[in-house]
Amino acid sequence: MSISIIGAGNVGKALGRAFVQRGLQVVYGVPDPDKSLREVDVPEDGSVRVCATPDAVAASELVILAVPHAAVGAIARGIADWQGKVLVDATNPLAPGLDGLTLGTNTCGAEALAQLAAGARVVKAFNTTGAENLADARYPGTLPFMPVCGDDAAARQQVIALASLIGFDAVDMGPLKSARYLEPLAMVWIQLAIVHGHGRNFAFCRAHRPA
């Protein structure tokens, strides 16, 4: 099975590494494949390819968007028909200087994406924790929390399975509008990690009391 990842930066490379370790094929879609080929690990076994974004979208049924939010609109509109593909939105609509979110409360980045990406089954995931955790989700005695939401239940389940495969406690958060809460949750992680000096080596998890 192949997963396409649009963007080969911190998040794209982290997820790609985690997927390849589990035996999946990864196809990166980037603006300049020659440049990204110098920055991405491309094993000789053919498990990773780097190509132009439209080719990467065509290559897989599940496509992850891991680009700066400013690039999302052009990418979404650049594909005339997403043909029922599962489009996973890992982005956050960050204001410059990490000074908050540019969308929120009564809409969010994921819902805006769903309006633009005609025919896609949009799922929000992989946006609420740091890239280091996406590359390696192992923590002693617990699994890091990964909330997943989207309006298409089958698409949501596929992404929950994918997040579970790479080591997360993937939790079904229901419809896409739950991303209104998940994008601010990303800001909580960012504030702790970067603004309040906790560093990037932590993850949120769910603690359960025995029944």
Ligand SMILES: NC(=O)c1ccc[n+]([C@@H]2O[C@H](COP(=O)([O-])OP(=O)(O)OC[C@H]3O[C@@H](n4cnc5c(N)ncnc54)[C@H](OP(=O)(O)O)[C@@H]3O)[C@@H](O)[C@H]2O)c1
């Ligand atoms: N960093 C984190 O820990 C983290 C965690 C969760 C979510 N996020 C979110 O994930 C997204 C990506 O963050 P990041 O840290 O990975 O950013 P990044 O390191 O800056 O990487 C962004 C990638 O997107 C590519 N890109 C830019 N415009 C593109 C386009 N039009 N088509 C295809 N690819 C394009 C860039 O290519 P070029 O380098 O060639 O321009 C680069 O490979 C952001 O929305 C961020 O808020 C980040």
